[in-house]
Amino acid sequence: MSSHHISSHFTLFGVAGALLVLTFLTVAVTWINIPEPYNVIVAIAIAIVKAALVAMFFMNLYWDSKFNSIVFLLAILFFVIFVSITLLDTLFRDAGLPIY
Amino acid sequence: MGNQIAEADKKSHLQHHFVDSDQQFESSKLGMWIFLVTEVLMFGGLFVAYIIYRSWHPDLFYLAAKELDTALGATNTVVLIASSLTIALAIRAVQLDKIRSAINYMAATVALAGTFMVIKYFEYTDKFAKGIFPGAGYTYDGIDHDMAANFFSIYYMMTGLHGIHVVIGMGLITWMIIKAKKGFVHSGYYTPVENTGLFWHLVDIIWIFLFPLLYLID
Numbered sequence: 001m002s003s004h005h006i007s008s009h010f011t012l013f014g015v016a017g018a019l020l021v022l023t024f025l026t027v028a029v030t031w032i033n034i035p036e037p038y039n040v041i042v043a044i045a046i047a048i049v050k051a052a053l054v055a056m057f058f059m060n061l062y063w064d065s066k067f068n069s070i071v072f073l074l075a076i077l078f079f080v081i082f083v084s085i086t087l088l089d090t091l092f093r094d095a096g097l098p099i100y
Numbered sequence: 101m102g103n104q105i106a107e108a109d110k111k112s113h114l115q116h117h118f119v120d121s122d123q124q125f126e127s128s129k130l131g132m133w134i135f136l137v138t139e140v141l142m143f144g145g146l147f148v149a150y151i152i153y154r155s156w157h158p159d160l161f162y163l164a165a166k167e168l169d170t171a172l173g174a175t176n177t178v179v180l181i182a183s184s185l186t187i188a189l190a191i192r193a194v195q196l197d198k199i200r201s202a203i204n205y206m207a208a209t210v211a212l213a214g215t216f217m218v219i220k221y222f223e224y225t226d227k228f229a230k231g232i233f234p235g236a237g238y239t240y241d242g243i244d245h246d247m248a249a250n251f252f253s254i255y256y257m258m259t260g261l262h263g264i265h266v267v268i269g270m271g272l273i274t275w276m277i278i279k280a281k282k283g284f285v286h287s288g289y290y291t292p293v294e295n296t297g298l299f300w301h302l303v304d305i306i307w308i309f310l311f312p313l314l315y316l317i318d
Contacts, residue, residue, distance in 0.1 A: 007192055015185075033318065043313070051309070072140075
């Protein structure tokens, strides 16, 4: 089983440390008032970096067969399509739906 | 002869339709990733509801998010990151045949997951006491917005489905502890532990998005 990647303590603790720093950062940026819509963009950007760290180094995608990464990225692509096509409808309704 | 028996015993995990252990491991892991895709798309539906609702009522999200305790949300984020680290360390320990320490790391992961659920319990009961229930049960009048109940319906659905996943994850990791204690997993075969780890990390990733989207709207 020598072909399997075994993560070093350095990698695992390093990634966890980076995740903690980014968690602090995402809370800290709310203390300075970043104007709309940039505050949402910053929050999502930090979350994407954190998710990428978990997926690459904790879930081993970095060392795995690249096919697993393609499968995961396709899920995200289909989620983006889901969001985009729904927003094309809901953002351009004349008066919204007052009951909701 | 004795050697052959030992060899056969070591390969007992290998099912007849696979060429070798590596192929079995890779196939199983790909299957787990495909399951995780369905999980992403299930939560995706809730994220779409959140996005549409926030685009319609941005003011509601600013008002309602003030009811959520950022300190508790941040604590839970740290707890889940720590639990992701301990499950990753558990997998490393199994790969190195350090079964005792793998069991300890998995027990730590279950304990951290339990901590997450306890904090979530205090958050929920605090809201229930104020009359903040999902849907028609909503009776709180502290938020000056007609649609306030809908924010909390989205909040309860997203954090609730995530909480169910945390509980399922605790069950799976406990199952892995039992497997490890019975000696079913070792450096030659640790597929179930690996796949449980993948599930647990996905639960962590979903919380990484829920935390800023629900708690950090300033």
